[in-house]
Amino acid sequence: MPYFYGYEAxxxxxxxxxxxxxSDPRxxxxxxxxxxxxxxxxxxxxxxxxNGWLDNHGRVYIFFVLDEIQELLQCGHEKAVKLLAELDSDRGIGLIERVKRGQGKPTIIYVKQFCEKE
Known part of the structure; x- marks a missing residue:
């Protein structure tokens, strides 16, 4: 069998x-x-x-700044902001919740479950 080289991995x-x-109409x-x-x-x-990024309630959070989103999705600032809003619990579907920390600190993002528990 051949080896993997460089980026092939x-x-x-x-x-x-x-x-x-x-698939879900929601x-x-x-x-x-x-x-x-x-x-x-x-x-x-x-x-x-x-990394142990858990809040006081044991909920996992992520950091994902706009610059990273723009780079990964190859989009502009406005589109990245729009996509976050689309997912947000305040203005969008509720798949994420953003908590601003102020003073140049990155926003905490809670990624929420897409299926409701029964």
Missing amino acids: EQYAFYRIPKVLI FRNVSTDAKLLYGLMLDRMSLSVK
């Missing part, structure tokens, strides 16, 4: 987007780019757990 690294975001009005951003945020959750 990355060919089996995937971002996962939950199927329910595509998410019909969420843009494809916002769904992709949510998948990127889910991926960041494992890094947050490794």
Whole structure:
């Protein structure tokens, strides 16, 4: 069998987007780019757990600044802001909750579950 060289090792690294975001009518009005951003945020959750980024209630949070979103999604500032708003619990579907910390500190983002517990 052949070896993996350089970036070839990355060919089996995937971002996962939950199927329910595509198939469930509740998410019909969420843009494809916002769904992709949510998948990127889910991926960041494992890094947050490794870093011990938990609040006082044991909830995992992530940091994902606008510059990173713009770079990963190859979009402008306005579009990145719009995508975050689309996912936000204040103005959007409620898949994320953002908590501003002020004074130049990055916003904490709680990535919420897409399925309700029964």
